[in-house]
C-alpha cells in the first residue's frame with residue numbers, strides 16, 4: 001500500500017484539527033486496538049446490546065493483529081497521538097477498521113480517512129468499494145456516496161455474529 005502522508009487542516013477547530021494520515025507501523029497496534037474499543041463503546045451502544053459489543057471489542061488483541069496493522073492499516077495522527085484507523089484490501093476494494101477515537105471525533109478525520117482509501121483504490125484502478133457498516137455508521141457512509149439498506153449478518157474473526165449493513169460505492 002502506498003505510504004502517502006496527507007496533512008489536513010479542518011477549519012472548524014483549527015487549533016486542534018491538524019492531522020496526518022500515514023501507513024501504520026507495528027508500534028501502532030496497541031493504539032489501534034484501544035481506538036477500536038473506545039470508538040465502538042462511544043458510538044455503537046444505541047445500536048447493539050452491550051454484551052455483544054463487549055464480545056466484539058473486549059479482551060486482548062490476537063497475535064495476528066499487529067501483523068494486520070503493520071501490513072494493511074492506515075492511521076490518522078494528531079501530533080504524536082494515533083486518533084483513527086482505516087484499511088483497504090486493494091485486491092477486493094473492501095474497506096475495514098474505520099474507527100476514530102472519541103476524543104478526536106467530528107473533526108473530519110473519518111471522512112479524510114475514507115477519501116484517502118478511495119484515492120488509493122482509484123489509483124489501483126478499482127471500480128468498486130465495499131464495506132460492512134455498523135448499524136450506527138450507515139448514515140456516515142451514505143453521506144460519502146455508499147449505498148445499501150439491507151441488514152445482514154457480520155461474522156467476526158472471533159466467531160461473533162452481529163448485524164451489519166453491507167454497502168458499496170461505484171468508482172466510475
Ligand SMILES: CC(C)(COP(=O)(O)OP(=O)(O)OC[C@H]1O[C@@H](n2cnc3c(N)ncnc32)[C@H](O)[C@@H]1OP(=O)(O)O)[C@@H](O)C(=O)NCCC(=O)NCCS
Nearest residue numbers: 039043099100105106107108109110111133134137139140
Ligand atoms: C463513524 C466514524 C468513523 C466517524 O468519524 P469522525 O471522524 O467523527 O467523522 P467526521 O468528523 O469525519 O464526520 C464527518 C461528517 O459525518 C458526520 N457523521 C459522523 N458520524 C456519523 C454517523 N454515525 N452518522 C451520521 N453522520 C455522521 C459528522 O456529523 C460530520 O458531518 P458534518 O461535517 O456535516 O458535521 C466515528 O464516529 C466512529 O469511529 N464511530 C464508531 C465506530 C464505527 O461504528 N465505525 C464504523 C465501522 S463499519
